[in-house]
Amino acid sequence: MKRGKRYNELTKLVTKGTVYETAEAIELVQKTATAKFDESIELHVKLGVDSRHADQQVRGAVVLPHGTGRTIKVLVFAKGQKADEATAAGADFVGADDLVAKITGENWFDFDVVVATPDMMGVVGRLGKVLGPKGLMPNPKAGTVTMDVSKAIADIKAGKIEYRLDKTNIIHCPIGKASFGTEKITENFRTIMEAIIKAKPSAAKGQYLKSVTITSTMGPGIRINTAKVL
Numbered sequence: 001m002k003r004g005k006r007y008n009e010l011t012k013l014v015t016k017g018t019v020y021e022t023a024e025a026i027e028l029v030q031k032t033a034t035a036k037f038d039e040s041i042e043l044h045v046k047l048g049v050d051s052r053h054a055d056q057q058v059r060g061a062v063v064l065p066h067g068t069g070r071t072i073k074v075l076v077f078a079k080g081q082k083a084d085e086a087t088a089a090g091a092d093f094v095g096a097d098d099l100v101a102k103i104t105g106e107n108w109f110d111f112d113v114v115v116a117t118p119d120m121m122g123v124v125g126r127l128g129k130v131l132g133p134k135g136l137m138p139n140p141k142a143g144t145v146t147m148d149v150s151k152a153i154a155d156i157k158a159g160k161i162e163y164r165l166d167k168t169n170i171i172h173c174p175i176g177k178a179s180f181g182t183e184k185i186t187e188n189f190r191t192i193m194e195a196i197i198k199a200k201p202s203a204a205k206g207q208y209l210k211s212v213t214i215t216s217t218m219g220p221g222i223r224i225n226t227a228k229v230l
Contacts, residue, residue, distance in 0.1 A: 010034065011220045025214055025222045026185050033178035033218030040069070041185055043175045045196055046210040051165040055203040058171065059164040061142040062195040066184040067159025070112075071195060074156055075099065077116040077124050077138075082149055086115070089150040090157060096123055096197035101198040103127060109134065113162075115144045115152045133165065163196060168208075171196060178216055189214070193229055 003011075010032045020028065033039040049056040075093040076086040086094045093099065093196060100107050100123060114131060116124045116138040124131070124138060131137040138144040142162045146152050162172045175188040193212070200208050209226040 003074075006034070007218065007220070010218075014220050014222055019223045019225045022224055023182075025224045026182055026189065028179050029214050029219065030182065030185070031215055031224050032222075033216035034219045034226075035216075038069070040221070041176050041178060041180070041190060042215050042217070043171075043173050043189065044211075044213045044215070045171045045220070047165065047169050047171065047196075047204075048207045048210050049165070049169055049204045051167060051199060052170050053203065055076045055112055056201045057165065058141070058196065058199050058201065059141055059162070059174070060195060060199050061144075061160055061162045062192055063155055064159040064161060064175065064188045064191055066176060066180060066188050068174045069162060070142070070174065070179065072113060073111040074153055074157055075111040076149055076153070077113050077114070078121040079117075079120065082117050082147070082203050086149045086153060089151050089153040091115070091149070096120060100124075100126055100168055103130065109136075111136075113144065113156050113157070114138050115146070115149055117149060118145055121145060122145075161192070165193065175214070190230060199229070 013028060013031055047058060051057060051159055073092040075214050077089040077094050077096060078086050078094060083094050114136050141154055149150060161173055163173050167172060173192060175192060176185045187192060209229060212224040212226050213221045215221045
């Protein structure tokens with residue numbers, strides 16, 4: 001892959017083949033965030049599990065102490081009183097069949113997280129083929145299928161993120177912005193890593209953390225020592 005001049009210069013800051021200690025990696029990733037915008041800091045964790053097996057799935061949600069630095073748009077499927085609660089709690093979009101029609105008819109996806117009350121999952125289920133591949137399908141394990149829509153919205157707005165394996169057994173998630181500084185990024189990093197480690201399936205054998213890498217939006221990946229990740 002052909003890389004730009006700026007990227008090639010940034011790679012010189014990262015020693016090829018080196019596995020860094022957490023503190024050093026977090027300081028280094030901020031140095032590679034030199035774009036004209038506030039770059040996101042991303043975490044990529046490859047696990048020693050097989051996502052094809054139900055008993056080796058790793059999925060959950062956690063509230064980052066300092067959020068992600070992003071403004072999250074929340075869509076809520078609810079009716080009646082619960083719809084009113086969602087609106088009052090700050091949901092960006094609230095509805096039922098009307099939202100299904102908008103998503104399917106207009107290919108509309110101007111939202112980041114979907115929350116639904118349990119009684120609405122029959123309606124939401126019709127969107128499985130379009131929400132599923134985008135990772136937007138509400139899920140009880142992630143706290144996005146719930147009757148307590150107010151709490152769900154508050155947590156999401158405060159920095160709650162969902163983590164889950166992709167088909168290559170890697171978890172990808174944001175852990176802040178370059179402007180956060182070392183302390184906040186470190187606290188967010190530790191929070192998500194503790195959650196991932198705690199979520200280790202009992203069926204997982206051998207080395208659980210295969211690799212842990214952090215990167216800025218436009219920068220190179222920086223590998224972290226998995227033996228001392230926390």
